[in-house]
Amino acid sequence: MVSTTDTTHSGDRDADTQDHVASDHIDDHHHHEAPYGISRWLLTTNHKDIGTLYLWFAFIMFLVGGAMAMVIRAELFQPGLQIVEPNFFNQMTTVHGLIMVFGAVMPAFTGLANWMIPMMIGAPDMALPRMNNWSFWILPFAFLILLSSLFMEGGGPAFGWTFYAPLSTTYSSDSTALFVFSVHIMGISSIMGAINVIVTIFNMRAPGMTYMKMPLFVWTWLITAFLLIAVMPVLAAAVTMVLTDKFFGTSFFDAAGGGDPVLFQHIFWFFGHPEVYIMILPAFGIISQIVPTFSRKKLFGYASMVYATGAIALLSFIVWGHHMFTTGMPVEYEIFFMFATMLVSVPTGVKVFNWVATMWRGSISFEIPMMFAIAFIVLFTIGGLSGLMLAIVPADFQYHDTYFVVAHFHYVLVTGAIFSIMAAVYYWLPKWTGKMFDITLAKWHFWCSLVSVNVLFFPMHFVGLAGMPRRIPDYALQFADFNKWISVGGFAFGLSQLIFLALIIKACRHQGESVSSQVWDGAEGLEWEIPSPAPYHTFETPPIVR
Amino acid sequence: MKFSSFISYMSVLLIVCLSFAAQAIDTGRSNLNMRPGVSDISNQVYGLHMLMFYVCIAIAVVVFTFMFYSMVVHRKSKGAKAANFHENLTVEVVWTIVPFAILIFMAVPAAYTLIDMEDVSKPDVTVLVTGSQWKWHYKYMDNDVEYFSVLATEQGQIRNQLTKTQNYLLEVDRPLVIPTGKKIRFLITSDDVIHSWWMPDFAIKKDANPGFINEAWTNVNTPGVYRGQCAELCGKDHGFMPIVVVAKEPAQYDAWVAEQEAIAQRARDEEQRLLSMNMSMDELMSQGEKVYGAVCAACHMPNGEGLPGVFPALKGSALALEDIPGHIRIIVEGSPGTSMASFAKQLTMSEIAAVVTYERNAWGNDTGDIVQAKDINAIMYGKE
Numbered sequence: 001m002v003s004t005t006d007t008t009h010s011g012d013r014d015a016d017t018q019d020h021v022a023s024d025h026i027d028d029h030h031h032h033e034a035p036y037g038i039s040r041w042l043l044t045t046n047h048k049d050i051g052t053l054y055l056w057f058a059f060i061m062f063l064v065g066g067a068m069a070m071v072i073r074a075e076l077f078q079p080g081l082q083i084v085e086p087n088f089f090n091q092m093t094t095v096h097g098l099i100m101v102f103g104a105v106m107p108a109f110t111g112l113a114n115w116m117i118p119m120m121i122g123a124p125d126m127a128l129p130r131m132n133n134w135s136f137w138i139l140p141f142a143f144l145i146l147l148s149s150l151f152m153e154g155g156g157p158a159f160g161w162t163f164y165a166p167l168s169t170t171y172s173s174d175s176t177a178l179f180v181f182s183v184h185i186m187g188i189s190s191i192m193g194a195i196n197v198i199v200t201i202f203n204m205r206a207p208g209m210t211y212m213k214m215p216l217f218v219w220t221w222l223i224t225a226f227l228l229i230a231v232m233p234v235l236a237a238a239v240t241m242v243l244t245d246k247f248f249g250t251s252f253f254d255a256a257g258g259g260d261p262v263l264f265q266h267i268f269w270f271f272g273h274p275e276v277y278i279m280i281l282p283a284f285g286i287i288s289q290i291v292p293t294f295s296r297k298k299l300f301g302y303a304s305m306v307y308a309t310g311a312i313a314l315l316s317f318i319v320w321g322h323h324m325f326t327t328g329m330p331v332e333y334e335i336f337f338m339f340a341t342m343l344v345s346v347p348t349g350v351k352v353f354n355w356v357a358t359m360w361r362g363s364i365s366f367e368i369p370m371m372f373a374i375a376f377i378v379l380f381t382i383g384g385l386s387g388l389m390l391a392i393v394p395a396d397f398q399y400h401d402t403y404f405v406v407a408h409f410h411y412v413l414v415t416g417a418i419f420s421i422m423a424a425v426y427y428w429l430p431k432w433t434g435k436m437f438d439i440t441l442a443k444w445h446f447w448c449s450l451v452s453v454n455v456l457f458f459p460m461h462f463v464g465l466a467g468m469p470r471r472i473p474d475y476a477l478q479f480a481d482f483n484k485w486i487s488v489g490g491f492a493f494g495l496s497q498l499i500f501l502a503l504i505i506k507a508c509r510h511q512g513e514s515v516s517s518q519v520w521d522g523a524e525g526l527e528w529e530i531p532s533p534a535p536y537h538t539f540e541t542p543p544i545v546r
Numbered sequence: 547m548k549f550s551s552f553i554s555y556m557s558v559l560l561i562v563c564l565s566f567a568a569q570a571i572d573t574g575r576s577n578l579n580m581r582p583g584v585s586d587i588s589n590q591v592y593g594l595h596m597l598m599f600y601v602c603i604a605i606a607v608v609v610f611t612f613m614f615y616s617m618v619v620h621r622k623s624k625g626a627k628a629a630n631f632h633e634n635l636t637v638e639v640v641w642t643i644v645p646f647a648i649l650i651f652m653a654v655p656a657a658y659t660l661i662d663m664e665d666v667s668k669p670d671v672t673v674l675v676t677g678s679q680w681k682w683h684y685k686y687m688d689n690d691v692e693y694f695s696v697l698a699t700e701q702g703q704i705r706n707q708l709t710k711t712q713n714y715l716l717e718v719d720r721p722l723v724i725p726t727g728k729k730i731r732f733l734i735t736s737d738d739v740i741h742s743w744w745m746p747d748f749a750i751k752k753d754a755n756p757g758f759i760n761e762a763w764t765n766v767n768t769p770g771v772y773r774g775q776c777a778e779l780c781g782k783d784h785g786f787m788p789i790v791v792v793a794k795e796p797a798q799y800d801a802w803v804a805e806q807e808a809i810a811q812r813a814r815d816e817e818q819r820l821l822s823m824n825m826s827m828d829e830l831m832s833q834g835e836k837v838y839g840a841v842c843a844a845c846h847m848p849n850g851e852g853l854p855g856v857f858p859a860l861k862g863s864a865l866a867l868e869d870i871p872g873h874i875r876i877i878v879e880g881s882p883g884t885s886m887a888s889f890a891k892q893l894t895m896s897e898i899a900a901v902v903t904y905e906r907n908a909w910g911n912d913t914g915d916i917v918q919a920k921d922i923n924a925i926m927y928g929k930e
Contacts, residue, residue, distance in 0.1 A: 079710060079714060079715075080703070080704060080705070080706040080710065081704055081705060081706070082706065086782045086783060086784075086785065086786075087782045087853060087856065090779070090781075090782065090784075152855065153854045153855035154853070154854060154855020154856045155855065155856070158781075158782075159779065159781075160779045164739075164740055164778075164779070166738070166739055166740075166756060167739040167740065167779065167780065167781060170738075170883055170884065170885075171679075171738065171739050171781060171884075171885050173855050173856050174855060175855075254756075254757075255755075255756055255757020255758060256757065256882075260757075260758070261740055261755050261756060261757070261758075262755055262758070295620075295628065296622070296628040297628040297629065297630075297632070298630075298632040299632065300631070300632050300633070301632070301633060301638055302632065302633075303633075304638055326742060326751045326752055326753050326777075326778075327753045327755065327760075328734075328752060328753060328755065328758070328760035328761075331660060331661060331664040334660060334664075335657050335660065338653065338656065338657070338660075339653055342649045342652070342653055343649070345645060345649065346642060346645050346646055346649070349641065349645045350638070350641065350642060352609060353609070353641045356609060356612050356613045356616065357634075357637070358632075359613060359616045359617070359620065360612065360616045360620065360629075361616070361620050361626075361628070361629035361631075362616070362620050362626070362628045362629070363620065363621070363622040363626045363627055363628040364616065364617060364620050364621040364622060364626070365621065365622045365623065366621075374613075374617070377613065378610065378613075381606060381609065381610075382606070385602035385605060385606060386602070388598070388602060389595070389598045389599065389602060392594055392595075392598055392652065392653075392656045393656060393660045394587075394590070394591045394594055394656055394659045394660050394663055394749070395591055395594050395595045395598060395656070397591070397663075397749055397750070397751045398580055398591060398595065398746060398749055398751065400751055400777065401742060401744075401751070401777040401778060402777070462577065462578045462579070463577070465578070465579050465580045466577040466578065466579070466580075466581075467581070467746045467774070467775075469744070469775050469776070469777045469784075469785075470779075471779045471784060471785075472775075472784060472785030473785050474704060474715060474785050474786070475715065475785070476713075476714055476715050476716045477710060477712070477714050478577045479577065481577075482577070
């Protein structure tokens with residue numbers, strides 16, 4: 001009931017700017033009375049345009065952040081200092097992390113949410129289209145500010161993406177002010193995006209689309225959006241305290257003034273741990289869309305998937321201490337955080353089991369999105385299992401701040417989050433463009449990425465266990481052989497993404513065979529009932545969901 | 547895509563991974579896995595690590611066996627028809643309860659080990675460990691022994707001008723010395739940013755937080771030389787502050803302590819003697835250059851130009867050209883709110899005199915000023 005009323009309102013609002021649309025008017029939207037050329041993108045309030053902007057922005061940032069990773073791997077190719085100075089090396093690790101987290105993974109998921117959530121719940125657009133425009137268009141400025149700080153005297157942020165005080169306060173360069181400002185803008189953008197997702201899902205579902213009928217991608221994004229609203233303000237508080245400690249004489253994190261540097265870590269990780277799940281829950285949603293399609297079988301345990309996602313989100317608020325086992329916290333806290341962290345593996349395990357059970361006795365085929373989804377399940381599970389090892393406090397004392405941790409979080413973020421994003425792009429790209437992408441290129445992309453990513457990240461487990469600390473520009477000789485391999489894998493993985501770039505550019509030029517509205521044999525859901533390519537405006541009359 | 551080719555690609559991948567592992571094991575280096583270490587606790591930690599590792603392998607094998615079986619047997623190209631089930635309460639309860647049981651099986655021994663690790667009571671020897679950018683300071687609380695421990699690897703090796711030697715980046719000028727078979731308590735703190743004192747062979751990694759003191763302990767079974775590194779990003783030279791611990795038999799340790807106390811006493815006598823002496827410009831400059839290279843060059847750079855925006859230049863700076871007392875004071879007192887720490891503990895008065903003289907006469911800072919140890923004494927203690 002509510003949803004019908006709201007969709008009408010939203011339709012009225014759109015009529016102001018874009019007065020005619022027909023669902024057969026699909027190939028070319030330049031004939032609208034809507035703005036043309038660059039202003040079309042600047043002024044757009046259309047969820048599909050904004051989704052495209054987010055996805056391109058994320059991809060560009062992925063390449064920029066990747067280029068920084070190449071600098072890091074080039075320096076670490078051999079022992080000794082060859083290419084960059086340690087201070088610049090630290091800027092590369094810091095900005096690589098910030099860009100990949102806030103510039104690549106999060107905007108990519110927001111882009112997918114923009115494109116797909118309205119189409120999956122039968123809504124004509126996002127609930128707050130103008131805010132949607134605003135939340136995207138402040139992002140490029142945030143990253144322009146961050147990147148420009150690299151060219152300041154003294155360089156950009158060099159204190160790690162976790163910006164522990166007092167390294168980020170008393171001991172940082174003056175560009176810290178720019179870093180703080182840019183993180184604030186990123187946070188505002190994320191919060192606005194999250195509000196939009198929640199309002200859209202709450203109010204604009206098609207009649208009959210009850211909560212327990214929503215596709216899992218929508219469910220996981222709904223929960224992610226609540227996490228974002230809960231923790232982005234905490235991050236904003238943390239950077240503000242860093243700013244006042246550095247420039248305005250406060251002592252939040254300075255013992256000499258009555259503060260505590262470990263307080264910073266508590267605040268940061270109270271944000272940071274839910275943030276980790278912000279980057280993986282939508283991935284769970286994507287895999288839960290793709291696996292049933294190519295298994296031609298309903299998702300196993302839909303309800304338990306929803307509850308497991310909720311459980312993971314709730315647990316994410318009581319496990320932050322596991323990032324801080326070596327800070328000298330009391331043994332009782334260590335035991336609490338160890339148990340709470342291990343608990344996370346129960347709902348996460350349920351998800352993996354559900355995916356396997358969905359494949360079990362299905363009718364499986366191996367199209368590109370499914371290949372990425374299967375790679376996700378295997379490699380994410382490896383990252384999850386090393387995460388379980390990291391939860392064991394006595395062993396964590398040995399793993400903490402080594403390459404073992406670097407291996408762990410790159411398995412869950414690269415072969416986890418980023419592989420899921422690639423799976424999603426391959427899954428929905430034909431729906432967006434109306435053409436099948438270049439399958440040969442896609443296979444090259446998949447296999448090159450899969451092999452190189454493992455050459456890149458798997459040996460990091462070994463060097464970490466053998467004692468190589470993270471964030472060092474130079475290392476002892478016993479780590480040399482593996483680091484060479486890691487760098488080779490890194491360069492290969494970086495180059496493999498250029499295949500993806502070529503494929504996407506081809507797809508954007510609408511090259512390839514036309515596809516049906518369903519695209520994939522076995523795909524179910526509202527997004528597959530609208531034509532391919534999806535018309536500029538969809539579901540102006542809400543569909544009825546049985 | 548054809549399944550047969552999917553499987554063949556997968557096997558190629560597997561072979562690549564295995565040959566990786568085989569190569570590493572073949573060469574017989576211990577650079578694949580955690581070291582068991584040399585204390586009872588570190589051996590327990592190693593045991594926990596291996597237990598966890600095998601449990602994880604077992605979980606992975608079970609899950610992936612089901613998955614790969616399904617991928618082989620239940621594929622469309624083989625004519626598989628999809629079944630209809632999408633729920634099964636029994637299965638879902640089982641795969642929630644079983645992991646839970648596995649977790650408890652792992653958590654209980656971990657908690658016992660952890661409680662042992664955090665019990666720092668009744669130590670035989672206590673050492674105060676202080677991190678600062680980018681060196682460690684050790685102070686024996688029960689003896690009159692304290693000193694700094696800094697990276698001993700030459701810059702030439704780091705800059706690839708010299709061949710790298712075996713303990714590249716893992717060697718220090720003065721290692722920490724401890725007795726075997728005794729409970730050693732470490733009090734760990736920092737003078738500036740957060741560092742982390744990590745000795746893998748003792749399974750100790752504890753953050754050094756400025757303004758707070760953390761505790762850790764070990765009891766080493768085997769004499770030997772053990773190497774570790776700072777584990778928490780602490781700025782530019784985070785990768786260049788190693789930790790070396792030498793564990794000696796108690797008798798040898800006692801002899802070492804006595805020797806160190808004697809050396810410390812001689813150094814104090816020498817310092818007093820130097821106060822009444824004047825050194826020549828050449829002596830001051832050559833000693834000053836050494837001290838500068840070892841202590842100051844990390845931030846202010848060998849050419850005195852600093853790192854613009856991060857560390858100020860000394861070449862041509864007002865401080866190094868004009869204000870002599872200010873110049874001395876910033877070295878002995880440090881500059882609050884900046885990276886400039888006090889060096890009064892690390893350097894002797896004659897070393898400070900030499901380095902001040904050097905900074906005032908190197909790189910074109912041709913002031914001609916000569917600063918003697920007694921000038922430092924005057925600033926530090928207010929007496930001539």
